[in-house]
Amino acid sequence: MAMKNLIVGQSGGPTAVINSSLYGVVSESFAHSDQIGHVYGMVNGIEGFLNDTILDFAKELPGEKLEYLKTTPGAYLGSCRYKLPEDLKDPVYPRLFQKFQEMNIGYFFYIGGNDSMDTVSKLSRYAQQIDSDILVLGEPKTIDNDLILTDHTPGFGSAARYVATTVREIVVDASVYEKKAVTIVEIMGRDAGWLTASSALARRYEGDNPFLIYLPEVDFDVEKFLKDVENSFQKSASVIVCVSEGIHDASGKLICEYDSDVGCDTFGHKMLSGCGKYLENLLRNRLNVKARSVELNVCQRCSSMTISETDQEEAVMAGRFGVKSILDGNTGKMISFVRESDSPYRLTCGLEDVNRICNQTKTVSLSWISQNGSDVEKEFLTYAKPLVQGTVKVPMDKDGLPAFVYRK
Amino acid sequence: MAMKNLIVGQSGGPTAVINSSLYGVVSESFAHSDQIGHVYGMVNGIEGFLNDTILDFAKELPGEKLEYLKTTPGAYLGSCRYKLPEDLKDPVYPRLFQKFQEMNIGYFFYIGGNDSMDTVSKLSRYAQQIDSDILVLGEPKTIDNDLILTDHTPGFGSAARYVATTVREIVVDASVYEKKAVTIVEIMGRDAGWLTASSALARRYEGDNPFLIYLPEVDFDVEKFLKDVENSFQKSASVIVCVSEGIHDASGKLICEYDSDVGCDTFGHKMLSGCGKYLENLLRNRLNVKARSVELNVCQRCSSMTISETDQEEAVMAGRFGVKSILDGNTGKMISFVRESDSPYRLTCGLEDVNRICNQTKTVSLSWISQNGSDVEKEFLTYAKPLVQGTVKVPMDKDGLPAFVYRK
Known part of the structure; x- marks a missing residue:
């Protein structure tokens, strides 16, 4: 019988790595050509696989072309948000495994966040149930860094590097005038404040901007915020405030929903805008100061120029480790990161039971958030700093712009 | 009598170069130490100068420190938006020239856009009027590229490189799902569409996203826009639309003001948000598609990682040329760029009468905008492509993030 083939898919929101x-x-699968036959990719995740959209990497990205994946943001294979049914008796499962058998798949990889680990969990449990020898592993990814049982997730370091670099640039840009002004920077992470916390890395010296940092882990109080800003003007006329998109008050109500009670568009629908925009208007009206808001938006997860070399190398390492692990017979696991030491920074890969990981959220420890709720402690900086290190050289195309690889 | 000193200031919004x-x-002034004494900087422009906030570059940025200026966004010297009075009989003029005399200033440089050239115009005219031998030159800068009598302005190339790179990344990010979705990218440039037009450089191949590009030079029609988007879905499920912040309808009304008639915040004030947000809501309500908007915001003018090497080199060249020109006795002029050829791209510096430049706006030629009003012609690409070339290596600090130089 021919060697088993490997298939890999991507799911959920993309990241830079x-x-x-x-x-x-x-690449690790190619290196084991004595044990692995074809290396397939499913286009648009498990949903695409069900629709028979599959590619063969040896044909699609031969030779050096494969290298470009390392500096191409987005999901090369495309993504999906398809959730497998909870009931393992659902007919989709035999349909999937029938396809696996037809394609002689022995190894299944899914790269994604929480929901993707749920898919890995279900497929591995179903395989066990029907006594299939298909092995299923999950590769973590998420800029939100909210997966448990891993030191951090691939994708977070690059997003954190983007946030730190961009906030530092915004601080420099905003500091050119002498008049009192506030810039609100709205950062991704609805439930977990890891990325917003990373804005603290932007400081060039102790006491530098951003003066105020608010995470969703702590209830946000509008009146306290206004006082915090007023106090900050004692340090400088230019005040930079970093807020998570998910900040909410003590009742759990999101700050970005404060204005939607009032503002409606011409269709009578609620206006959808972020908390940054709300706070900008609030500052203008209540403190009578110049205010501006900047929503970092999707650039946080797709900037190629701020890919962290450490993050990139670790993402590759996790991929390679996964292939070695699956060839060792592991299934139903997610590749995890284990930090051996902070200084010098040393990281190894591990394996964790995917069933323990999916559908859970790791938030920033309250002990890493300042008592006043508007800054982070040194422990967070020690944790985050190694993850944003290293500049990646992005290859340019004939037009002088980043050369990304893409499906035709 | 001692050698004359030189003073330089920055004004208006900052750029990356x-x-x-x-x-x-x-650096060119230092190279002429046989002709120029001290090289001073005025902190916060002419307004700061009036308040005696001055620094001496030899002391502030000795040796290699000066080099960091080339990769530091924002205005190192700080900026101002102070406009000198129209009436040259105003007492501020003798006050300024009294200060120049006390500091033995012989050469005055102002780096800025339209308003700054107005300052150069007034100072040089006043100098002539009182028969002062102080020479006054203007160094152009603006990401908007809207100064006349120059091929382009320093600052535009880097901002255009940021726009092209970021739009390309957003295209990649947005293309991972199969469901119909529109992403609106809102780009700076209220009256001139140069930067928005640069989003066309993002295309990796003919017919690639962004499918639609709207400049303020052409009236924007909401119904035509909706039809344009619907037609674009024939090409791809993911449609990227780039719009200038200054798009307006045939009556001249800004699209970003459409919703402010209706939406008010909790204080009863008009909500301030961009045209991107309005169009996003419009698409969701009228076409029932997924829609998102990304406002590139100040990152366009302060991103260090996307500084165009060409733009950086030309900005330095303009600075050096200015010093040589002022030593040759020129005054009341702005350094301009003259394009000698497109291919190979060759540029030289020239001098233009500043009185002809100030308070005018150069917009994108209608012949460079497509007949349908939603794209740009090849001529624009030929013009813009050389300006965004080259990646700059940004030095990193001990924390692994861009090392910017700043005043203490």
Whole structure:
């Protein structure tokens, strides 16, 4: 019988290094051509697989072309948000495994966040149930860094590097005038404040901007915020405030929903805008100061120029480790990161039971958030700093712009 | 009598290379130490100068420190938005020239956009009027590229490189799902569409996203826009639309003001948000598609990682050329760029009468905008492509993030 084939898919929102994880899986699989036959990719995740959209990496990205994955943001294979049914008796499962058998799949990889680990969990449990020998592993990715049982997730370091770099640039840009002004920077992370906390890395010296940092882990109080800003003007006329998109008051109500009670668009629908915009208006009206808000938006997860070399290398490492682990017979696991030491920073890969991981959220420890709720402690900086290190050289195309690889 | 001293200031909104122009002026002045005494900087422009906030570059940025200016966004010297009075009989003029005399200033440089050239115009005219031998030159800068009598302005190339790179990343990020979705990218440039037009450089191949590009030079029609988007879905489920912040309808009304008639915040004030947010809501309500908007915001003018090497080199060149020109006795002029050829791209510096430049706006030629009003012609690409070339290596600090130089 022919050697078993490997298939890999990507799922959920992309990151700047989700394709580096893919590169790790594919290149390591090629290195084991004595044990692995074809290396397939499912286009648009498990949903695409069900629709028979599949590619063969040896044909699609031969030779050096594969290298470009490491500096291409977005999900090369495309993504989906398809959730497998809870009931393992659902007919989709035999349909999937029938396809696996037809394609002689022995190894299944899914690169993604929480929901993707749920898919890994279900497929591995179903495989066990029907006594299939298909092995299923999950490769973590998420800029939100909210997966448990891993020191951090691939994708977070690059997003944190983007946030730290960009906030530092915004601080420099905003400091050119002498008049009192506030800039609100709205950062991704609805339930977990890891990325917003990373804005503290932007400080060039102790006491530098951003003066105020608010995470969703702590209830947000509008009146306290206004006082915090007023106090900050004692330090400088230019005040930079970093807020998570998910900040909410003590009742749990999101700050970004404060204005939607009032503002409606011409269709009578609620206006959808972020908390940054709300706070900007609030400052203008209550403190009578110049205010501006900047929503970092999707650039946080797709900037190629701020890919962290450490993050990129670790994403590749996780991919390679996964292939070695699956060839060792592991299934139903997620590749995890174990920090051996902070200084010098040393990291190894581990394996964790995927059933313990999916559908859970790791938030920033309250002990890493300042007592006043508007800054982070040194422990967070010690944790985050190694993850944003290293500049990646992005290859340019004939037009002088980043050369990204893409499906035709 | 001692050699005359030189003073330089920055004014208006900063760019990614306004400090490169400063570097050019200061380093070239140092190279002429046989003709120029002290090289001073006015902190916060002419307004700061009036308040005696001045620094001496030899002391502030000795040796290698000066080099960091070339990769530091924002205005190192700080900026102001102070407009000198129209009436040259105003007492501020003798006050200024009294200060110049006390400091033995012989050469005055102002780096800025339209309003700054107005300052150069007034100072040089006043100098002539009182028969002062102080020479006054203007160094152009603006991401908007809207100064006349110059091929382009320093600052535009880097901002255009940021726009092209970021739009390309957003295209990649948005293309991972199969469901119909529109992403609106809102780009700076209220009256001139140069930066928005640069989003066309993002295309990786002919027919690639962004499918639609709207400049303020053409009236925007909401119904035509909706039809344009619907037609674009024939090409791809993911449609990227780039719009200038200043798009307006045939009556001249800004699209970003459409919703402010209706939406008010909790204080009863008009909600301030961009045209991107309005169009996003419009698409969701009228076409029933997923829609998102990304406002590129100040990152366009302060991103260090996307500084165009060409733009940086030209900004330095303009600074150096200015010093040579002022030593040749020129005054009341702005340094301009003259394009000698497109291919190979060759540029030289020239001098233009500043009185002809100030208070005018250069917009994108209608012949460079497509007939349908939703794209740009090849001529624009030929013009813009050379300006965004080259990646700059940004030095990193001990924390692994861009090392910017700043005043203490």
